[in-house]
Amino acid sequence: MATILFSAVGTAIGGPIGGTIGALLGNAFDQKVSGSGRREGPRLQELRVTTSSYGTPIARHYGKVRTPGSVIWATDLVENSEKSGGGKGRPSTTTYNYSVSFAVALASRPIKDIGRIWADGNLLRGAGGDLKFGGELRIYRGHGDQQPDPLIDSALGGSCPAFRGLAYCVFESLQLADFGNRIPTLTFEIIADDGDVSLSRMMPRMDRPANVERPLHTLQGFSEDGGSFASSLAVIDEVYPLICNASGNNLTIGDAEAIPANPPLLPEAAADPRSESFASVSGESSRRQPDLRDIPEGIRYYDTTRDFQAGLQRAGGRARAGRSRIIEFPGALEAENARDLASKAAERASWARESLSWRVAELDPGLEPGQVVRVPGRKGYWRIINWEWRESGVELELQRMPHGPARSTIADAGQSLTTPDMMATPTVLRAYELPWDGKGPAEQRQVFAAASSSTAGWTGSALYAVEEGSLAPIGQSGRQRSVIGQLESDLPPSDASLLDRGIEVDVTLLSADFQLPEATIAGLAKGANRALIGEEIVQFASATRLDEVTWRLSHFLRGRGGTEGYALAPKPAGTPFILLGDEPVPLDDAKLGLSTAVAATGLVDADPVVAQIAGLGASLRPLCPVHPRMQLKTDGSIALSWTRRARGAWEWRDGVEVPINEQAEKYLVGIGDTASPAVRWEVTEPCLNLSVPDFEALQSSHAGQVLWVRQVGNHASSAALHLLTIS
Template sequence: MATLALTAVGTAIGGPIGGAIGGLLGRTLDSQILGSDSRSGPRLEELAVSTSSYGSPIAQQFGTMRSVGSIIWATDLVETSERSGGKGRPSVTTYNYSTSFAVSLSSRPIHGIGRIWANGNLLRGASGDLKSPGLFRIHQGYGDQIPDPLISAAEGAHAPAFRGTAYVVFEDLALADFGNRIPALSFEIFADTQPFTLTDIVNSSSGNDHTQATLRGIRGFTNSGGSLIGALDLIDNAVPLAVDAGKASLTVQNAPQFEQAAPKLPAPVASMDGNGAINLGGQALNRTERQKTEPIAVRYYDVERDYQLGLQRPTGRANPGPERTLELPAATTPDEARRIANAASRRQASKRVVLRWNITEISDAISPGKLVTVPGFDGKWLITSWEWREIGVELELEPVRPDFSDTFLGEAGASSKPQDVLFPPTSLRAFELPWDGIGTADEARVYAAASSVDQHWAGAALFSEANSELIPIATAARTQPVSGRLIASRQPGQALFLDRNAALEVHLDSPDMQFPPSSTEIIANGRARILVGDEIVQYLDATQVDVDTWRLQGLLRGRGGTEHAAVGIHEIGTLVTFLDDTLTRLPSHLSGGTNPLSIAAIGRGDNSPVSAVVENRGASLRPIAPVHPKTKVQTDGGIVVSWTRRARGAWEWLDGVDVPLVEEVERYCIGIGPTGQPNQLWVRNEPQIVLTSSMLNPFPGQAIWVQQIGRHAKSHPLFLTISPS
């Protein structure tokens, strides 16, 4: 209910609000503020589809709102393909699509953008992170904004700047998460840096600077291209206004509350009724019948449900007949919406009583929008209008009741909100492993262990780094390998037996990770393996000590031919990775070579590529060092040295059967002296060598060792014996 200073002409033009503004025609307000009056407001739209049609108005946004916007520029879809598989696996080509487009949001400047929803899920979180790959830019809509660089590149000199329009640009937005289509978008818009007032709404349409009304409980408002009359009328239903058009400019204030002071009206004077007859009493009280649609339900955008549509009904028993619904394009809480519904219904009931009171003159204390008391009547009354008559001034008043609308709370109802999670940064480790006997022996096994600090990591694209260029090589799935670091150093150990007392303490990268259980049977089958530095270790027991700390006890070390690493010390911080199918297989060409090779990962939570050097290159194709050295001294001072062959991929020792050769031929390199710069080398095709005294005498007290020669590399050396002094 608006409190208006009506003029005879203005009243006839457009009802209460229309009358107030109509009274200023030809004076200070331009004709742009005229328009049709809709008491119920435009029907609120579901936040579902971003439109793209000519002639659609661009709404003005105030405060904090959620809006779908309109697509104002777009490119064609860009197709990219990625092939995976090969070398014994089926080749699969995957096609992905991206696009670039601009969406207008407001026909007045805005402060910024918060969350963005795509098909109901979060595309941009509250911290500004995009959940799908792409770039995002905001143009605030000021009069001096320049064209977006992407639009300029596409349109050239004719690129529009869309000045006066706030809009956003998505560049190369990946569409894989949306069925390769532009999703239905809606945006959380921060239109003002401070809580907005009615001044912002009125000034944006009329330039009026005499607005002093506050908007209790309304956090955002959308003016969808309608007139100022319509906007004020909608707001008046939620926040009662006092509009005075009796002076040089339009003045809008909050309607007075029941608690405010109220002067007493003078006694009435005679007046003339509508038929020209003199009314000696100077007053008239009219009552209308109670309307069946008197209670008013409020439909609004619920801030507690991510601005989804909400509906609050006034407290009390519903009247029979149709329900009147106020379509309020405002963002508010359920409590405030219930208060608005209660207050609107209370005011609607007050409108059934109209008192006309005739006086000889008015003043600032007795004028439209003021509370008064009336001789002979209880309570307080609100002056809604005045009009000059032939005999005095006729006031029109309505009763004002105390406001108890705050005593009833609203209920938002259940809501399923999309979870706003920050994609964590990627952690990356890359390494080559000895062949495990599965598949062909000539194909290198290079892996990436890509993971993160929690379960919300969404995978990453993997690249090889060459000459400052990133070359795509694989995609790491969101299933994370179990990975962490040693929190206590580990001393050298034997690779000959299962040490039930030996243990490792590991701090995992994420509390969501855990080591699988183990047993002697599992160890015998070659599982429960971890990579500690360059050493493969199997464990018997896994115990969780803390949220992200585990103790692995009962260790079988130096597995897969990594005995050379078992004799070293593993320092605190040494990387630990569980070896299973969650690792990402990388192309075999990354194996071997002498120069360090790095790979990179880029996930959704990474601002820049995460790099890791490939560890233990060549391990897949390197023969395993022989074992079980034996020395037999000859009578002439010479020695016969022998050893036992091992083979890549031979995890099991089979009784009565030699391990497979795997290499093309069986060859060994036997050296004496330092392994890096031996004093003498011999090559044999069988696992033994006879060293005569004449061969040994030049090198007394020198170490003798052997390496197996494979088709791709040599094994690590096995110490055999010391030459006689």
């Protein structure tokens, strides 16, 4: 590592005559660059968390880094309560949630933008700028014309600072429910500049010009936590060796690894019999340090491929026995580049163990501090690292340069449990009422909300009942998305009597990561693969993926759960499709009331998403009777009968009487319009007897009309079953 002290460089360049001028020039650079007093350079640390301590330095960031920042303003926690449950003898629960607003200082120089934000190790803000939790974020990039934040200004009034020259961000009403109702520990991805880190951007303002000729290739980020610029240069010099020259009127920082095309050749060594220094006769003396502990074994850095977590790459790819030194470099690198830099640093340190003292009668004015030279009678290249003027000549201290490039090996950043960054997308909502399945109270509607989104970054939504234009809270959807889509092709009608093996229909799902499973016939019998297409419940056994979002379904059981009436109507392309799994959320009937629509608001929804409830009344409507029969008796009368079904009886069990699940067994038999029949009978048994005169009267007055039956329930009547057509 080079010792950067420009006053000494100035004296060496100025020589005996110009030493005073050179020292003054060097002192000027020292004051601007090196500062005074104690010096502490940047250090590599494990990922820290946001603090709010007075006196904490605000770092200067370059390139792309990850930093915790410092809280510079905050409000008290704001409490919000939400009551759930209650009604019909059930206890109610009140849930308290909290939010907070605060500002975090990020950088003491202007930045370009903020990328991702982590809260308690999880993504709070994605690379696309989307917040994963409720709240609002405002970014101030630290320019000289930035205005005070309106929220802070409203709280502090006329004393509100604009924090010009300081990059910071403001969180307004950040929801804390997912963080244990406390401000989480935050770290920020700072995008300070475009491209790799530039040393010229790090230069402080000086009265004299500076010429930076040292690129920092592959260095993607670097932070200065305080201290002098010279201390930062000293840290960088370990990995990117520097040549600093303050000759003339400006400062030049160059690449110590660069070897000129034709390095100058030193003159022959000069003897000095009167000298008490080295090699008075030969004028040269070589040395080689035996201690290997100064050769760096590897480098610790911030690995960009692992979300800037600390990484370690060893020179040559493997550890050596015994003690070793690891370079602590607070820079953001990829693993391959970090290993390459570690190997180069070890190679330089290994060759630099060989040094050479060389006496010349006079110094060539073309030689400069740190210049690469050739030595008579010795192979390779040498760098001038020190000289001393004496009465008999100039004594040079030379250091051996690497003989060739360092050995390159394949690097691996290792595994890391990084948080996936999934973009949140708007909520898509479907709502529907299903026939009662026999579970829970028979008098309670079974209404479900199928909330979903096109990506897995969706974090759920709040659900509301729509009541005369207003929204009443009824719960949360949860984070699990419902599998929804629509028909891509037409679904033909069916009598819903047998397993339909000949029908195929294509379904386009909302998201590419949705899956439709297959099922066996035995699985269908147990209720597998239920789906709602329009208002018809179906089951499918076969599901074949055609592309990312399109599936082909076949082997159907149609009209399940008493929806066979809807199976008789064709379903055109575009009809909604909902998989009836565990994802749809059952809604509280007491809170839903008489609402016929449901609304949802998610994290990125600008306005509430409203969905009308499909299948209204299906839970309380009795199932249509089945198996109509007509018997002509010996006396000429007609006996009509049917088989009853009941709400909640989705399974058909042989040898078991179907339960009524109504207060009484009642049927309405009619002719003509089912809403207002021309002739009607009310019976309490699943049969009706028509005498010969009665049937002859019907034939004369209602020939060609349909005689039907409906089961009458507590809240509604079933669909009509066709018994016969009068002829």
